Amino acid sequence: MQIKNHRIEQYWYRQSSNVTPATTIVPRFVVLHYTTGWDGAASRDWLLGAAGGSSNQGSSAHLVIDRDGGAWQICPFNRRAWHAGPSRLGSLRDLNSHAIGIELVNPGWLKPDGLGGWIDGHGHHRSDQQLIDFGGYLLAPHSRVGADVYAWPRFADAQIRSARAICELLVHKYAIQAFVTHEQIDTRGWKTDPGPAFPMAAFSELVEDFGRVHRPLRHAVNATRLNLRGGPGLGFERVDPPGQLGRGTLVDLQHQDQDWAYIEVADGDHAGVLGWVHASYLDRIWN
Ligand SMILES: [Zn+2]
Structure with missing residues (x-):
């Protein structure tokens, strides 16, 4: 398989009508979805919109992967497809402008x-x-x-193998920094795809193997005042100075222990100070 002109040459191709016109993107993430359907060709036609003879004017993706491992491409990888909806990943919003969307044929929860x-x-x-x-x-x-x-x-084995091969190709072709689930980036709080039956960890490994994940990872404080503590819990004393970190303070994540993050302050008067904060008050900075 190879990618030429932002298309996987070997695959069936037709462009969805549901693509932002005259807008190109530089893909840095891959968002994984399920179709919420049982039939691959029907989902493909739905996501093609008018180009597939369907009435759908609101959604698309870049690829649809069927259960037998066959795939249809319906948008070039450098064009903005509509799969992520209202979305956020750390400090980054609108994932459609930064991500390739892959739909796996699967009905989702029952x-x-x-x-x-x-x-x-x-x-x-x-x-x-x-x-x-x-x-x-x-x-x-x-x-x-x-x-x-x-x-x-369950996802079919042939489907997962095909998705992995495609994702490996994408990591080599584009500067993909992370694989994410639709659930993870959805800001409306109701998306569940691709769900617990999908082997997400095997996909995240693809970028780690490729050495794209640089540690430590930069984050910004998203709370007005965030306590910096000597250990991973509310029972630990504050590290003083600085005691508290203000909103927007940049920190580097060194280590995470469940909900607690061990960080190094990266800017301001207290740069270099180490301590623990509650991880929910940190937003990953993607740059
Ligand atoms: Zn989705």
Whole structure:
């Protein structure tokens, strides 16, 4: 496989109508999605918009990967497709302007119907046997969906192999800094894709193997006043000076212990001071 003119040469290609006209992007991230559908060709046509004979005027992606590993490209990698929606990654907003969107054919979560069967995201009923025949599923809770335990249909092996090969190609061609999930960047709080059945860690490794993740990672404080502590917890005394860090202070992440981050202050009078802060008050700076 190879990429020429921002297209994977070997793949079927047709450009979606749902692409920002006359806008080019420099891809730095890859956002992984599922289609919330059972049928690959139907999702492809939906994401093609008018070009696929569908009424969809609001979404697209760069690639759709079917369960048999076949893929359709529907937007060149240097054009702005519409897959991320309102989104944020650390300090960066509008991921559509910075990312390649890959849709994997998968129905997403199904909720229990109370009788041993399942109801998919479109309200359609599926028996347990239908899910098993489709490839099986993982049972997992998800706070964004509700209080139940949900069925997450597995991705097909051929589909994951194909996605990995494509992502490896993208890492070599573009300055991809990270693979992210739609769930991770969605600011509306309801996206769940590609979900717990997707082997996300295997994809994140692709950039780490390529040496693109430079540590320490720069962050900015997003709280008005953030306590800098001597250890990873509220019980530890403040490091004084500076005691507290103001909003926007740049820090370098050295190490993370669950919700707590060990950081070095990177600017201002206290540059070089080390301590612990609660990680939710840090935004990654991408530059
Ligand atoms: Zn998505």
